[in-house]
Amino acid sequence: MKARWWITGLVVAFLLALLSPIASKFPDGLERVAEDHGFIEKAAEAPFQVIPDYTFPGIENEAIATIIAGVLGTILVTGLGFGLAYILKSKHEA
Amino acid sequence: MHIPDGFINVPVAVTTGAVAVAAVAVAVKVTNKKIGDKQVPMMGVLAAFIFAAQMLNFPVAGGTSGHFVGAALAAILLGPWAAILIMSSVLIVQCLIFQDGGLLALGANITNMGIISGFVGYYIYKGIDILFKHGRTGIMIGSFAGSWFGVVAAALACAAELAISGTSPWEVAIPAMGGVHMIIGVGEGLITATVLGLIMAVRSDLLKLQIT
Secondary structure, eight states: OOOHHHHHHHHHHHHHHHHHGGGGOOOBHHHHHHHHHTTGGGOOOOOSOOGGOOOOOOOHHHHHHHHHHHHHHHHHHHHHHHHHHHHHHHHHHO | OOTTTTTHOOOOOOOOHHHHHHHHHHHHHHHHHHOOHHHHHHHHHHHHHHHHHHHOOOTTTTTEEEEEOOOHHHHHOOHHHHHHHHHHHHHHHHHHHTOOSSTTTHHHIIIIIIHHHHHHHHHHHHHHHTTTOOOOOHHHHHHHHHHHHHHHHHHHHHHHHHHHSSSSSSHHHHHHHHHHHHHHHHHHHHHHHHHHHHHHHHHHGGGOOOOO
16 A cells, blocks of 8 residues: 655654654854853743743653653654644635 | 744834735735646645654754755745745644744744745746746756755855844855855755656656646
């Protein structure tokens, strides 16, 4: 049986989300520049926090907390992407 | 490359915010006019792939990491306008839910990683694709080069915003941001070219969905 191409694409995306705990913990390009050139302390805390640092709060195992955050985020953006495209598509037909 | 709050000043935040709102408005209009059946799932899949891939920071030289941006990939597959919508969706979720990128800096992040990166990536890809007469070589070189330039352009825009905000002087911000992202961009180029290569091998019809 041949899976629809976009289901294959989504499976790949969710597999990547499951791999999220192996991501490098080093600062990224901008953070590195900010550290090296003395403006990292200018970064302000967010006024509210939902799932900061891609780690689902209240879960002791960091890898699992990261995976849950990654999968949740992937579900959210998938819905947003499909939803937005679907709305734009249906309005255009109307 | 997500700018947190505190790195850019209010004028820069307001200006880039206005740029982002205007670009999203045009993107909605253009996409609404031309979106078809195949583009709908592609937008969902690209948003999912880009979000997940962005979480996977890869180490580069000297205790630094980089991550995939994905605007060029989205722009190559769906055109730069749909890419703006995809990248905005990803950046808004990252900002509101994951506190990655500041609230006031959201417009700057959309401008850099959604608009500039996508447009630069798309037109460099297009140019190389035409130069190679739409062959496989052109698609591979074009996707690598387009996404590399896309990341470097976003980094330079970010550096300019930092400099204008008085956070870091021009002569520091430009070479530092440009330099490290010229390395990170190689990762971006390899990922984008790999995805394009796979799609070309399995479903080359999906390379013809650009909304322009």
